Amino acid sequence: MSIEVINLSHSYKAGTPFEKQVLFDINLSIGEGEFVGIIGPTMSGKTTLAQHFNALYIPRRGKVLIDGLDTRDKQADLVTIRHRVGYVFQNPDYQLFAPTVGEDIAFGPLNQKLSRQEAERRVHEAMAQVGLDYKTLYNRDIFALSGGQKRRAAIAGVLTCRPKVLVLDDITAGLDPRGREEILAVIRDLHHHQNITTIFISNSMDEIATMADRIIVMDRGRIIMDGLTRQVFARFKELQAIGLELPEVTVLVNKLRSAGFNLPAEVLDVREALSLITAALKEMEANR
Amino acid sequence: MELTKNITLGVYLPGKSFIHNLDPRTKIIAATIIIILLLLSRSYAAFAVSALFIGSLMVLSGIPTGYALRGLKPMLPVLVIMWIFQLFLFKEPGATIYFHWWIFEATEAGLHMGNLIILRVLFLFTVTTFLTLTTSVVSLTDGLESLLKPLRMIGLPSQELVMTLVIALRFVLILAEELEKIIKAQMARGVAFDRGNFIQKTRKIFPVFLPLFIGAFKRAEELIVAMDARSYTGGRGRTKMKTLHMGRVDLTAAAGMTAYSGLLIYIIIFTKPMI
Amino acid sequence: MEKLIETTNLTYFYRSGTKDEVKALDKVNMNVFQGEILAITGQNGSGKSTLARHFNALLAPGHGDILVKGLSTGNKDNIPEIRKVIGMVFQNPDNQLVSSIVEEDIAFGPENLGLPQAEIIERVDWALHTLNLEDLRNEPPHNLSEGQKQQVAIAGVLAMKPECIVLDEPTAHLDPRGRREVLESAIRLNREEGITIVLLTHFMNEVVHCDRMIVMENGSVKMEGSPGVIFRKSEEIKTAGLDFPVASQIAEGLRREGFNIEPGIIKTEELLESLCQLKSSI
Numbered sequence: 001m002s003i004e005v006i007n008l009s010h011s012y013k014a015g016t017p018f019e020k021q022v023l024f025d026i027n028l029s030i031g032e033g034e035f036v037g038i039i040g041p042t043m044s045g046k047t048t049l050a051q052h053f054n055a056l057y058i059p060r061r062g063k064v065l066i067d068g069l070d071t072r073d074k075q076a077d078l079v080t081i082r083h084r085v086g087y088v089f090q091n092p093d094y095q096l097f098a099p100t101v102g103e104d105i106a107f108g109p110l111n112q113k114l115s116r117q118e119a120e121r122r123v124h125e126a127m128a129q130v131g132l133d134y135k136t137l138y139n140r141d142i143f144a145l146s147g148g149q150k151r152r153a154a155i156a157g158v159l160t161c162r163p164k165v166l167v168l169d170d171i172t173a174g175l176d177p178r179g180r181e182e183i184l185a186v187i188r189d190l191h192h193h194q195n196i197t198t199i200f201i202s203n204s205m206d207e208i209a210t211m212a213d214r215i216i217v218m219d220r221g222r223i224i225m226d227g228l229t230r231q232v233f234a235r236f237k238e239l240q241a242i243g244l245e246l247p248e249v250t251v252l253v254n255k256l257r258s259a260g261f262n263l264p265a266e267v268l269d270v271r272e273a274l275s276l277i278t279a280a281l282k283e284m285e286a287n288r
Numbered sequence: 289m290e291l292t293k294n295i296t297l298g299v300y301l302p303g304k305s306f307i308h309n310l311d312p313r314t315k316i317i318a319a320t321i322i323i324i325l326l327l328l329s330r331s332y333a334a335f336a337v338s339a340l341f342i343g344s345l346m347v348l349s350g351i352p353t354g355y356a357l358r359g360l361k362p363m364l365p366v367l368v369i370m371w372i373f374q375l376f377l378f379k380e381p382g383a384t385i386y387f388h389w390w391i392f393e394a395t396e397a398g399l400h401m402g403n404l405i406i407l408r409v410l411f412l413f414t415v416t417t418f419l420t421l422t423t424s425v426v427s428l429t430d431g432l433e434s435l436l437k438p439l440r441m442i443g444l445p446s447q448e449l450v451m452t453l454v455i456a457l458r459f460v461l462i463l464a465e466e467l468e469k470i471i472k473a474q475m476a477r478g479v480a481f482d483r484g485n486f487i488q489k490t491r492k493i494f495p496v497f498l499p500l501f502i503g504a505f506k507r508a509e510e511l512i513v514a515m516d517a518r519s520y521t522g523g524r525g526r527t528k529m530k531t532l533h534m535g536r537v538d539l540t541a542a543a544g545m546t547a548y549s550g551l552l553i554y555i556i557i558f559t560k561p562m563i
Numbered sequence: 564m565e566k567l568i569e570t571t572n573l574t575y576f577y578r579s580g581t582k583d584e585v586k587a588l589d590k591v592n593m594n595v596f597q598g599e600i601l602a603i604t605g606q607n608g609s610g611k612s613t614l615a616r617h618f619n620a621l622l623a624p625g626h627g628d629i630l631v632k633g634l635s636t637g638n639k640d641n642i643p644e645i646r647k648v649i650g651m652v653f654q655n656p657d658n659q660l661v662s663s664i665v666e667e668d669i670a671f672g673p674e675n676l677g678l679p680q681a682e683i684i685e686r687v688d689w690a691l692h693t694l695n696l697e698d699l700r701n702e703p704p705h706n707l708s709e710g711q712k713q714q715v716a717i718a719g720v721l722a723m724k725p726e727c728i729v730l731d732e733p734t735a736h737l738d739p740r741g742r743r744e745v746l747e748s749a750i751r752l753n754r755e756e757g758i759t760i761v762l763l764t765h766f767m768n769e770v771v772h773c774d775r776m777i778v779m780e781n782g783s784v785k786m787e788g789s790p791g792v793i794f795r796k797s798e799e800i801k802t803a804g805l806d807f808p809v810a811s812q813i814a815e816g817l818r819r820e821g822f823n824i825e826p827g828i829i830k831t832e833e834l835l836e837s838l839c840q841l842k843s844s845i
Contacts, residue, residue: 017301017355042708042738056472079478087476093503094466094473097495111478147607157477174654174735176607176765178804203738245739248768248809252831259839270809274816277838281822284845425663458663461705507658514659517619517651518672518719519643529670529683 001067001084001164001197003030003053008062010048022048024221026062030199032164035191037212037229038201041243044218046201050167053199054085083108086163090170092150101127101145101153102138108161119160126156129194130186148179152186159190165197166190172207184211206247209233209268217242233266249273256280300424306537307349307422312431314538318545319419325552326411330561334552335407341548342414349422356417360410367406374402380563400563425457427532434532447523455511459504466503470496567727567759568595568618568649572627575613579625587613589782590627595727600753600760602770602790605779606804611763614779615731618761619649632726647676650720654732656712657704665707665715666691666700672723690722693756694748710741717748727759728752734764746772767794767808771829778803791827810834 010023022045030036038046051057052064055071055078064071066081089095098104105126109119127134130152137149145153151171158166168187172180188211191198202208208215208229215232217225219242225232232239236246236254246254253267253276262280267273302308307315322338329335346353360367376392383397420428429450436446474496475481575588588610595601595618603611616622617629620636632648634641650672653659662668669690673683691697694714704712713733720728730749734742746769752758762773770776771790778786778793780803786793794800794811807815814828814837823841828834 016358017352041740042710051472054476056475079480082476082478087473089469089473089476091469093499094470095477097474097499108478161478176804177767177806178606205739243740245743248831249813252809252813252834255831255835256838259835260842261838270812274813277813278817278820278822281817281838281841281845284842288845426667454663455661458661458704462657510653510655510658511661513616513621514651514653515661515671517621517646517653518723519646519675520671521643521675525677526674527677527680527683528674529667529680529687531680 001032002065003028003085003165003197004065004068005029005049005052006063006065008049008052008059008064010045010052010057010060014060022221026223028216028223028226030165030197033195033197035198035211035213036200037208037215038199038218039203039205039208039215039244040218042203043220045221046218047169049218050169050199050201051087053165053167054087055081056087083112083161084163085165085167086158086161087167088151088155088158088169088171090173092147092154095154095157096142096150099142100138101132101140101142104142105153105157105160108157112161122160122162123156126159129159129190130156131182132156146179147175148182151175151179151183155186155190163196165199167199167201169201170203172202172204180207187211203244205233205239205244205250209247209250217244229268230266233268236265253277299421301351301355301421302424303350303422305349305422306540307345309537310541311532311534311538312423312427313435313532314534314541315419315423316428316431316435318541319415321545321549322415323412325549325556326408326415328556329552330404330563331555331559332562333559334555335411337548337552337555338411342411342418346418349418351418351421356414356421359417360413363409363413367409370409371402371406374398374405378402397563404563425454429454429457430528430530430532445523447526451523459507462507463500463504467496467500470499470503564596564598566594566630567597568629568631570594570614570617570627570629573614573617573624573629574626575617575622576625577613587782588617588625591782591784593777593784593787595759595761596775597726598753598757598759599775600750600762600773602773602776603761603763603779604765604767604770604776604805605785609779609803610782611779612731613782615651615729615761615763618727618729619651620645621651647723648726650723650725650728652713652716652720652728652730652733654735656709656716659716660704660712660719663703665696665702665704668704668715669719669722672719676723686722686724690718693721693752694718708738708741710737710744713737713741713745714748717745717752721752721756721758725758727761729761729763731763732765733762734766734769742766742769767806771808771810778805790829794829795827 005026005028008023008026009021011019011021013019026049038050040046048057052059053066058071066085069076069081071081096104098107102123105123106119109122124134127137132149132152142150142153172183175183184207187198187200190196200208200211212229214227215225215229216223217232217239224242225235233250236250240246247268249270250267253263253273254265256277257263257265262283263276267276326338329338346356375394375398378398378401379395380397383395386394386396432453433447433450436444436450439446471481570591570593573588573591574586577585577587591614603614605611613622617624617636618631620642623637629636631645634645636645660668661671666687669687670683673686691700694717696714696718699707699711699715704715707715717728734745737745749760749762750772753760762769764770773790775788776790776793777784785803786796786799794807800807808829810831810833811829814824814834817824818826824837828837
C-alpha cells in the first residue's frame with residue numbers, strides 16, 4: 001500500500017482572524033513495506049500531515065492518494081481507508097472506549113459487520129502480536145491497565161482491522177524505560193513479521209535513530225530533509241539548528257571526532273558507537 | 289475536523305481599539321444595560337436603533353463582523369424552527385390570518401412574535417460575543433470580581449465564584465481540543481462521524497463524552513491538588529497583583545451609552561410595539 | 564548537611580481500610596538535604612509520586628512520620644508553613660496553570676499568600692526574569708509549547724520563594740529540547756538561587772546531573788547514593804527496570820574490552836575526558 005502526497009497545504013481555522021497555515025506545499029511518497037520516521041520540533045506539522053494519511057483531514061489544496069485513491073473523492077469509502085491506514089494516537093485514553101480490553105479490541109471488526117467468531121479470532125491474534133496475555137487480560141477493565149499495556153491495547157485495536165499501514169503518533173510519551181522498550185519491540189516485530197508499512201512520528205532523535213530506515217524532517221510546516229537515516233543524521237548541524245536534540249551518543253561521537261578520533265559522523269546507537277570507539281582505540285595502539 | 293473553528297463565544301480577539309481599551313467594568317455594565325433594554329424593546333424601531341448602535345461599536349472595535357456572527361451558524365436551524373413555531377402557534381384574538389393549513393393558521397401576531405424572539409436571541413448572542421471578543425478573560429473576571437465585591441457583605445462568595453469562572457473559561461479551549469482529539473481517535477477506528485444524517489451523527493457523538501468527562505474529572509482533580517500545593521485556600525486573605533482603573537475613555541463611553549439609552553427608552557415608551 | 568525533609572518508616576495505603584487497600588509506600592526512610600539536587604527514580608507505580616506528595620503535605624502519612632524543617636506534616640496547623648517551604652511542579656502543565664495569562668498565573672501563588680501588591684509585582688518580575696520568560700508575559704498558555712508551559716509552572720512556584728522545589732516527572736510529556744531546558748532551569752535554580760531540588764524522573768540523562776539519587780521499587784527505597792556509585796550496580800539497576808546512562812554503557816563496554824578507563828563514569832563530558840587522556844597515553 002502506498003501513500004502519495006502532492007502539493008498539500010493546510011491552514012487551521014481557515015476563514016477566521018486566527019487562520020494559520022501549518023503545512024506548506026508538501027510532496028511525499030511512501031512505498032509499501034517502508035519504515036519511515038517523521039521528526040520535527042513541536043508544532044512543525046507532523047501530526048497534521050499524518051492525519052491526512054487516513055483521511056482525518058481532507059485536503060483543500062493539493063491531494064493525498066492512498067493506493068491511488070484520492071481522499072477528496074466523494075465516492076471514497078473513508079471508513080475503509082481508515083481501516084487500511086491504522087492510526088495510533090499519543091494518548092491511548094482517547095482511543096479506547098469500551099469497558100473491557102477484549103470488547104475494545106473487537107470494536108473494529110464488529111463495526112465492519114464481521115461475525116463474532118471472526119472478530120474473536122482477530123482479537124486473539126492481535127493480542128498475541130502486541131504481547132498482551134489473552135487469558136488474564138481479555139476481561140480486564142481498560143482503566144486497570146498500566147500505561148504501556150494501554151498503548152499495546154490501542155495498537156491491538158487497530159491491528160484487528162488488518163491495516164496495511166500503521167501510523168504511530170508519539171506513542172512512547174510518559175512511559176518508563178521498560179515500558180518504552182517493550183512497545184518499541186512490538187513495533188519492530190510487527191514491521192518485520194507482518195510487513196506493515198510503518199510511519200513512526202516522534203520528537204526524539206534517539207528513538208527514531210534506532211527504529212526508522214528513512215527519516216522525514218519537518219520544520220514549520222515544511223519538509224526540510226527526506227532521506228536514509230544515516231544521510232539525515234550526517235547533517236546534524238542543521239538538525240540542531242531547528243531545535244532538535246541529537247542522541248547523546250551522536251553528540252559524544254562527534255565530540256570525539258573533533259578531538260582527533262577516527263570515527264564517522266553519523267553513529268546512531270550505543271552498540272555501534274562502542275564497537276567503533278573500540279576499533280579506533282585499537283588502531284591507535286597498533287600504530288603506536 | 290476542526291471543532292474549535294466555529295466557537296466564537298468566549299474567544300478574545302486582541303486589539304488596541306477604543307473598545308478594547310475600556311475598563312472591563314465599563315464594558316460589563318454597558319453590556320448589561322444593552323441587554324436589559326433589548327429585553328424591554330418591542331418595536332422594530334427600537335431594534336433598528338440598537339442594530340445601528342451595536343454595528344457602529346463593531347466598526348469602532350475593528351472586529352470583522354462576519355467573524356463575530358459566525359458563531360450563529362450552528363444555531364440557525366434552531367432559530368428557523370423557533371420562528372415557524374411562533375408563526376403558527378402564537379394566537380391572539382382578532383389578529384389578521386394570513387393562511388390556513390390543516391389545523392394550523394399563520395397569523396400576523398404570530399409573525400411578529402416570531403420576529404421578536406429571533407431578534408432578541410440574535411441581539412443577545414451578538415452583544416455577549418462582542419463583549420468577550422473585545423475583553424480578555426482575565427480582565428473580564430477582574431471586572432466581575434470588582435463589581436461583585438459588595439455582594440460579599442450579604443454572604444455571596446464572589447471571589448470563589450469568579451475563580452470558578454476563571455478556571456472554567458481556561459478549560460473550555462482545552463476541552464474543545466480534547467473533544468476534537470477523541471472524535472478523531474474514534475474516527476480513526478472506523479466510527480463514521482462525518483457520514484449519516486443529523487440524528488445518526490448525534491447518536492455517534494454520545495460515546496465520545498465518556499472519555500471526555502473522565503478526562504475532565506481527572507484534570508479537575510489534578511488542578512485542585514496543584515492549587516492546594518500553591519497555598520490556595522479560598523478568597524479570604526488573598527491579595528491581587530492588578531487593580532483596575534477607570535480613565536477618560538470610560539467617561540466618553542458613559543456619555544455614548546447615556547445617549548443611546550435615552551433614545552431607546554424614549555422609543556420603548558412612545559412607539560407602538562409590534563405585538 | 565542539614566536535613567530539610569526527613570521520613571521515618573513512612574507508610575501509606577491507597578483506599579486505606581477498604582478491601583482494595585493498596586500499599587503504596589512501605590517503611591520509607593530517606594532524607595532530603597538542604598541545598599542538594601536529589602533525583603528519585605523507579606518504574607511507574609514504584610511509589611515515587613506518592614512519596615513526593617508527602618513532602619508538601621498533599622498526603623498525610625498512614626504510618627510513620629515525615630518532618631519538613633522539623634514540622635510534622637501530619638499536623639494540620641503546620642500545612643501553610645510547609646507549603647511555603649516546599650513548592651511542587653507536576654507532570655502535566657495544562658492541569659496546573661490556573662489563569663489564561665502567563666503573568667497572572669505566576670501571581671496566583673503570591674496572591675494566595677496575601678502579599679502586598681508591590682511585592683507580588685516584584686516577585687512576578689523576578690520569576691519571569693529568572694526563567695527567561697519575559698517575552699511570554701502576556702501570552703495565553705495555549706499559545707505556548709509544552710516545555711514553555713512547564714517553565715511557567717516552575718516560575719509560578721518560584722514566585723512563592725520556596726526553599727525547595729519538588730518536580731514530579733516534569734519532563735515526561737516534553738520533547739527532548741523542552742526536557743533539556745526544564746532540567747537546566749532546575750539546575751540553575753539550585754546553583755544560583757540555592758533552592759533545594761527534588762527531581763522525579765525516568766530519564767537517566769537527567770539523573771546523572773543530580774548530586775544524589777534514590778531508586779524506588781514496590782514502595783520502598785532500594786538504593787540511595789551518588790549516581791556514579793549507583794550506576795555501577797548493574798544487576799540492581801536492571802531489576803528496578805531502569806536504563807543506564809549512555810556514557811556509562813560505553814565506558815563499561817570499553818573497560819570490558821580491557822581499556823584503562825576509570826569506573827563510575829556517567830556523564831558524556833567525563834567519558835570524553837577519560838578517552839582523550841587514554842588517547843594521549845597511547
